[in-house]
Amino acid sequence: MNNILIVDDDARIRDVVRFALEDSGFRTTEASTGQDALKLFEETQADLVILDIGMPEMDGLEACKELRKSSTVPILFLTARDDEIDRILGFQLGGDDYVTKPFSPRELVLRIKAILARSADTKSPDEVTVFQDLRLDHSAHRCTLAEAEIQLTGIEFSVLSILAKAPSRVYARAQLIEQVYGHNTYLSGRTVDSHIRNIRQKARALGYPDLIQTVHGVGVKLGICQC
Template sequence: MNAARILIVEDEVRLAGLMADYLRAASYEVDLAHDGLAAIPALRAQTYELVLLDLMLPGRDGLDICRELRSFSDVPVIMVTARVEEIDRLLGLEIGADDYVCKPFSPREVVARVRAILRRRRRDFAVDGAMDEPALDIDEARFRASVGGKVLDLTPVEFRLLRTLAGAPGRVFSREQLLDQLYNDHRVVTDRTVDSHIKNLRRKLQQAAPERELIRSIYGVGYKLE
């Protein structure tokens, strides 16, 4: 397995170098960006498994960067800052940060947090195809799904449908079984409603991963996730 690649976005050059040294000693690959304007271009040009993102940066602050990043990627983000006010913590997490580290901190603590997030992410459900095919990730805490790091724009019903299928890959679900998982208000709908949602879900999955067909129809029975 290739070493996880991490991007450190930190304008304090010595601190960034110190974190990079500890992460490299822990067998991670590390790239550095020292101002806010360089962050998004770096994240669009290279695939990273995690981002260490300083809150106060020249050119563009970390919250703004994280907000834009979440529009095209679900890569884990650890916010790093000297500002400890609770409002900053909450705001950082609400826009999609996965964790928060306050300065001053031990570099060993940062390495431990990186390991914990990457370990948890690997335990998250992933449907892996052939070599180099993108994985499907289900993030129930944020009600979000992605394919190969591309966040899917799903409705709540589509997310529940995908979550149900992903909970038992290879299992064939009947329309009735899927309907039981789609609505919380027990509304009366026909089983053909599932077909409509499946059609929309397939379209969004294929936009993110056109080379794969994740959802298959089983004639006369229902649907399954490959």
């Protein structure tokens, strides 16, 4: 099973996290400072790093920067305050995630499993998703439908990406919100409808009236088919 490096200056937090992870079958390593973390990461080559933001001396974001110089290991941040979240978001971090304190150990484990599953998925960095006529270039943030380009906003692009990763699968609105915005955001389902409407409108202009299909009472799914 995967090895996880836990970095936090608070021993109590480390205990909670270690306990939860080992309970789920992970192996763990612990560090209490950013420096130790870098050293231990060299040695253990952990599969994932849990990084507290608020540490004295070298904080989590500093440590992340250092780690990123030599590795693309998935990083999960622990944050205590909202302004720290803002800083994470300002930070460009690919497939990573964050959890705010206080957190439930159970959720932490779920998120870690999700990250690992995702990174196992993208080991061959699939920069481009293609499904039928739809093509999504993630690095360029470009979307084309049968050679014609569609200008999508950030959220629209995210929504479409998620749908395209598992076409035919039906997503409930709450699931989309969780995947687009992260786990502790709470928006009205109508908001998703709005974005979907905008995507539909743009797709319709290119002759794809059914790019996104509604499954009444369940959710939405990708449905292309230019008919």
